[in-house]
Amino acid sequence: MNKNENFIREYFVEEKICDDLIDYYKKNSEKITEGNVEHYNIIADEIDKEIKDCSQLTIHFNNTDQQIYNYRIALDKILTSYIKEFKQVDSIAKFNITTNFNIQHYKSGGGFKKWHCERGGKSTMSRLLVFMTYLNDVDDGGTDFLYQNLTTQAKKGKTIIWPAEWTHTHKGQISEKKEKYIVTGWYNFI
Numbered sequence: 224m225n226k227n228e229n230f231i232r233e234y235f236v237e238e239k240i241c242d243d244l245i246d247y248y249k250k251n252s253e254k255i256t257e258g259n260v261e262h263y264n265i266i267a268d269e270i271d272k273e274i275k276d277c278s279q280l281t282i283h284f285n286n287t288d289q290q291i292y293n294y295r296i297a298l299d300k301i302l303t304s305y306i307k308e309f310k311q312v313d314s315i316a317k318f319n320i321t322t323n324f325n326i327q328h329y330k331s332g333g334g335f336k337k338w339h340c341e342r343g344g345k346s347t348m349s350r351l352l353v354f355m356t357y358l359n360d361v362d363d364g365g366t367d368f369l370y371q372n373l374t375t376q377a378k379k380g381k382t383i384i385w386p387a388e389w390t391h392t393h394k395g396q397i398s399e400k401k402e403k404y405i406v407t408g409w410y411n412f413i
Contacts, residue, residue, distance in 0.1 A: 244406055257278060341409060360379050362401070363396055
């Protein structure tokens with residue numbers, strides 16, 4: 224294996240899935256909330272737009288609505304490809320999507336502005352891998368990975384998977400011109 228391996232992989236889902244998820248987000252507007260952040264390893268009830276400025280629709284991990292089901296099927300195929308490349312992932316304890324995940328909307332100027340990782344304390348210890356799909360193109364709205372010195376581009380359908388650890392500290396690129404939609408969540412140990 225390359226000594227510079229970063230364990231971040233990019234895949235694609237069909238554009239129709241992206242369009243359907245944005246439509247699903249908009250049709251469930253009564254359930255949309257402001258995005259919260261984690262402070263000192265607990266979920267904060269307060270909103271801190273200096274850290275994270277977005278609106279989100281929380282999706283229950285057992286949701287069987289057609290749009291969510293179609294995405295989960297595509298995501299399963301992507302995970303299979305990830306495991307095929309990194310076979311050791313398949314030999315550790317069982318994991319799956321066992322917590323709610325989010326469809327997020329960032330208006331221009333919004334985003335997850337601070338460096339963070341996805342497994343940063345007791346409340347997030349069961350997270351193994353992160354998934355994120357860009358639901359629209361945003362030329363200047365990708366994701367910066369600190370230690371990998373890498374920026375993923377926000378291209379419609381691009382789905383990235385990476386380890387949840389501090390080694391993969393990241394933040395969103397903030398587009399001052401375009402809005403961005405993503406769906407993001409975690410594979411957790413069962």
